[in-house]
Amino acid sequence: xxxxxxxxxxxxxxxxxxxxxxxxxxxxxxxxxxxxxxxxxxxxxxxxxxxxxxxxxxxxxxxxxxxxxxxxxxxxxxxxxxxxxxxxxxxxxxxxxxxxxxxxxxxxxxxxxxxxxxxxxxxxxxxxxxxxxxxxxxxxxxxxxxxxxxxxxxxxxxxxxxxxxxxxxxxxxxxxxxxxxxxxxxxxxxxxxxxxxxxxxxxxxxxxxxxxxxxxxxxxxxxxxxxxxxxxxxxxxxxxxxxxxxxxxxxxxxxxxxxxxxxxxxxxxxxxxxxxxxxxxxxxxxxxxxxxxxxxxxxxxxxxxxxxxxxxxxxxxxxxxxxxxxxxxxxxxxxxxxxxxxxxxxxxxxxxxxxxxxxxxxxxxxxxxxxxxxxxxxxxxxxxxxxxxxxxxxxxxxxxxxxxxxxxxxxxxxxxxxxxxxxxxx
Amino acid sequence: xxxxxxxxxxxxxxxxxxxxxxxxxxxxxxxxxxxxxxxxxxxxxxxxxxxxxxxxxxxxxxxxxxxxxxxxxxxxxxxxxxxxxxxxxxxxxxxxxxxxxxxxxxxxxxxxxxxxxxxxxxxxxxxxxxxxxxxxxxxxxxxxxxxxxxxxxxxxxxxxxxxxxxxxxxxxxxxxxxxxxxxxxxxxxxxxxxxxxxxxxxxxxxxxxxxxxxxxxxxxxxxxxxxxxxxxxxxxxxxxxxxxxxxxxxxxxxxxxxxxxxxxxxxxxxxxxxxxxxxxxxxxxxxxxxxxxxxxxxxxxxxxxxxxxxxxxxxxxxxxxxxxxxxxxxxxxxxxxxxxxxxxxxxxxxxxxxxxxxxxxxxxxxxxxxxxxxxxxxxxxxxxxxxxxxxxxxxxxxxxxxxxxxxxxxxxxxxxxxxxxxxxxx
Numbered sequence: 001x002x003x004x005x006x007x008x009x010x011x012x013x014x015x016x017x018x019x020x021x022x023x024x025x026x027x028x029x030x031x032x033x034x035x036x037x038x039x040x041x042x043x044x045x046x047x048x049x050x051x052x053x054x055x056x057x058x059x060x061x062x063x064x065x066x067x068x069x070x071x072x073x074x075x076x077x078x079x080x081x082x083x084x085x086x087x088x089x090x091x092x093x094x095x096x097x098x099x100x101x102x103x104x105x106x107x108x109x110x111x112x113x114x115x116x117x118x119x120x121x122x123x124x125x126x127x128x129x130x131x132x133x134x135x136x137x138x139x140x141x142x143x144x145x146x147x148x149x150x151x152x153x154x155x156x157x158x159x160x161x162x163x164x165x166x167x168x169x170x171x172x173x174x175x176x177x178x179x180x181x182x183x184x185x186x187x188x189x190x191x192x193x194x195x196x197x198x199x200x201x202x203x204x205x206x207x208x209x210x211x212x213x214x215x216x217x218x219x220x221x222x223x224x225x226x227x228x229x230x231x232x233x234x235x236x237x238x239x240x241x242x243x244x245x246x247x248x249x250x251x252x253x254x255x256x257x258x259x260x261x262x263x264x265x266x267x268x269x270x271x272x273x274x275x276x277x278x279x280x281x282x283x284x285x286x287x288x289x290x291x292x293x294x295x296x297x298x299x300x301x302x303x304x305x306x307x308x309x310x311x312x313x314x315x316x317x318x319x320x321x322x323x324x325x326x327x328x329x330x331x332x333x334x335x336x337x338x339x340x341x342x343x344x345x346x347x348x349x350x351x352x353x354x355x356x357x358x359x360x361x362x363x364x365x366x367x368x369x370x371x372x373x374x375x376x377x378x379x380x381x382x383x384x385x386x387x388x389x390x391x392x393x394x395x396x397x398x399x400x401x402x403x404x405x406x407x408x409x410x411x412x413x414x415x416x417x418x419x420x421x422x423x424x425x426x
Numbered sequence: 427x428x429x430x431x432x433x434x435x436x437x438x439x440x441x442x443x444x445x446x447x448x449x450x451x452x453x454x455x456x457x458x459x460x461x462x463x464x465x466x467x468x469x470x471x472x473x474x475x476x477x478x479x480x481x482x483x484x485x486x487x488x489x490x491x492x493x494x495x496x497x498x499x500x501x502x503x504x505x506x507x508x509x510x511x512x513x514x515x516x517x518x519x520x521x522x523x524x525x526x527x528x529x530x531x532x533x534x535x536x537x538x539x540x541x542x543x544x545x546x547x548x549x550x551x552x553x554x555x556x557x558x559x560x561x562x563x564x565x566x567x568x569x570x571x572x573x574x575x576x577x578x579x580x581x582x583x584x585x586x587x588x589x590x591x592x593x594x595x596x597x598x599x600x601x602x603x604x605x606x607x608x609x610x611x612x613x614x615x616x617x618x619x620x621x622x623x624x625x626x627x628x629x630x631x632x633x634x635x636x637x638x639x640x641x642x643x644x645x646x647x648x649x650x651x652x653x654x655x656x657x658x659x660x661x662x663x664x665x666x667x668x669x670x671x672x673x674x675x676x677x678x679x680x681x682x683x684x685x686x687x688x689x690x691x692x693x694x695x696x697x698x699x700x701x702x703x704x705x706x707x708x709x710x711x712x713x714x715x716x717x718x719x720x721x722x723x724x725x726x727x728x729x730x731x732x733x734x735x736x737x738x739x740x741x742x743x744x745x746x747x748x749x750x751x752x753x754x755x756x757x758x759x760x761x762x763x764x765x766x767x768x769x770x771x772x773x774x775x776x777x778x779x780x781x782x783x784x785x786x787x788x789x790x791x792x793x794x795x796x797x798x799x800x801x802x803x804x805x806x807x808x809x810x811x812x813x814x815x816x817x818x819x820x821x822x823x824x825x826x827x828x829x830x831x832x833x834x835x836x837x838x839x840x841x842x843x844x845x846x847x848x849x850x851x852x
Binding site for chain 2: 019022023102104108110115117118198202203217218221223225241244247248250251252255343365366367369370371372373374375376377378380381382386387388398399400401403404405413414415416417418419420421422423424425426
């Protein structure tokens with residue numbers, strides 16, 4: 001078989017499995033997921049053996065230590081995967097919910113009902129626990145998954161998927177064998193082939209660095225839901241409680257700088273810049289955060305004593321997700337300029353205003369065109385768990401389909417059901 | 427300016443206009459739309475003059491009479507456009523609705539609020555009234571539109587858009603000039619350029635024949651919502667009320683055969699085929715419907731006297747949207763075979779089961795993977811107006827974003843708003 005034939009077969013099998021998955025009841029799905037969780041723990045040794053093969057090859061190929069750590073599976077991480085699956089069992093089934101209902105004058109009853117999407121492709125990088133997480137969320141929402149992890153995690157991913165499938169089949173005879181599939185070849189060309197099969201694949205969700213996501217979006221013919229990066233802002237308004245502003249800005253920047261909902265740019269209204277900038281710069285300096293400043297902020301901060309790491313911000317910096325102890329700082333003239341800055345330089349991910357002024361807050365919340373906008377709260381809350389979704393399969397900055405954190409509900413589509421007693425159109 | 431520069435400018439202007447549109451109140455939008463409706467009627471002569479230019483060129487180029495008729499604008503059609511706009515005024519604003527609301531244990535209040543999508547590109551064929559319809563629905567939902575009609579309607583489309591914009595500006599000083607734009611050049615390459623500008627364009631909705639829609643989907647880098655064709659089915663179950671089945675099948679086939687929600691294939695359970703097939707064939711024969719039969723149906727129907735137009739169905743026929751007095755007929759063995767036929771040959775548009783058997787109905791409604799599924803009703807109801815949406819901008823057979831008929835609500839996205847009093851993540 002050619003690569004195209006192999007990939008086509010994979011996608012076709014997934015589509016057939018998705019038809020079977022759509023028929024499963026909540027309890028059937030949950031029974032399978034519980035069995036999968038148990039099997040992951042029971043098969044920990046087999047999984048670790050497969051992972052050891054990946055680790056060995058990765059070490060030989062010179063993968064950096066941080067990446068090796070992400071690739072590694074031990075008992076604790078395997079238990080973590082199992083726990084994740086059990087949490088998914090506990091979540092409500094997102095399928096079959098009545099989203100809207102109406103009876104037309106002719107008596108035709110229309111119901112808008114949530115359904116699975118069908119076949120979901122997940123493309124991701126090295127962490128093999130994503131295999132279990134993504135497969136379980138797709139399974140609970142009635143979707144067949146095609147998983148394409150990093151080639152360095154191939155053995156681990158295959159064994160995890162195999163373990164889940166075997167466990168499902170053991171407790172449920174009609175378990176669709178191809179509900180969860182790992183792309184079994186590392187060829188780069190597999191991705192464009194798979195994402196060209198619009199007749200079988202309904203959605204692709206790439207997770208990883210901007211380069212990976214752009215490459216996927218560029219070649220895909222199926223819908224892609226994604227976020228390229230998180231260039232998040234905190235705007236300290238003229239009417240901000242500056243103590244609150246400091247708390248929020250510090251949390252957004254340094255609580256966990258390497259994640260997508262961390263702040264990359266601090267905007268400060270010029271009316272409070274004199275007072276706020278020295279205060280926050282001192283706190284950020286204590287955490288060794290480098291500040292890339294616009295000329296106004298630079299003029300103010302360079303007067304200060306202390307060990308601030310100051311740099312003039314370059315145009316490109318305002319677009320940059322550092323994921324590091326680096327922060328852009330700009331002094332702006334009012335809400336409008338803050339909004340304009342965010343809509344131009346931002347990534348439509350998560351942005352926050354700190355203010356006591358309701359009109360300013362409303363303007364900001366309405367006009368900032370981002371997936372998630374906050375008033376007096378840290379940008380760090382953009383997360384499925386923090387939103388009460390129970391689990392998260394990704395975050396979207398797109399506007400078609402899901403936007404913001406994506407949990408089980410965001411893995412569904414809907415259909416319209418019309419129930420009549422012989423209605424015809426006149 | 428190169429073509430790419432011109433198109434980029436257009437898209438950039440649309441994005442800027444979309445930011446302004448998102449700020450408008452319902453009453454501001456409605457005031458503009460009412461003024462636009464009046465202006466279309468008041469400017470009827472100017473519109474007819476522009477249309478005459480299009481008609482003349484089209485006649486010269488040998489456009490068929492049916493197409494010429496679709497292109498033509500007269501007072502009645504112009505009043506129809508104005509009436510359409512006034513109907514949009516009467517519809518509720520789909521933006522700013524609270525779709526979900528929750529307060530987290532830390533006191534953070536999360537609201538999921540409907541928003542405009544942003545910039546919507548509509549690509550369509552010859553009927554110039556689509557210009558007014560689509561622009562008004564996008565405007566009411568706060569979206570900037572870029573309209574690309576057929577080149578044969580260029581003058582008409584330009585004047586309609588111009589009339590609407592001028593009217594909006596007259597009654598509302600902050601009316602965003604570029605809220606409604608018609609692509610001013612007929613170059614084919616304009617479409618792939620426009621649909622490559624993912625930083626400015628949020629959605630494309632092509633409307634027209636399958637060829638146009640496939641070409642758009644093929645080249646687009648922005649999300650496309652569409653339906654390629656309507657291969658709709660009626661399945662007459664073993665437990666059907668055959669009188670009702672006849673009424674529904676006749677309505678689905680002949681009430682208006684040229685539309686996408688008309689039936690193309692009739693599936694009959696073998697248990698009732700003996701009885702039902704002769705009865706429906708006779709009625710269809712009276713309407714001069716050609717029947718393309720599977721071998722079983724053929725064997726039964728060819729025994730009958732009468733003037734039936736019978737043909738053996740070819741494999742390709744089951745995939746075909748005739749939009750004509752032609753119907754495929756197949757005898758199937760139970761619900762499962764009907765479902766499998768529909769999911770394989772259908773276009774995921776609209777399919778109906780006629781039955782008294784609730785279990786059969788539920789199986790059909792659950793397992794047929796189409797945008798709209800009916801129980802004891804005609805497929806012809808798949809329509810924004812019939813669904814009570816008030817107006818329709820299209821029908822989607824996609825699963826990401828809107829599915830089924832699309833009205834104003836389906837032209838929205840959402841954002842999450844988090845309101846706190848200083849919450850930070852721990």
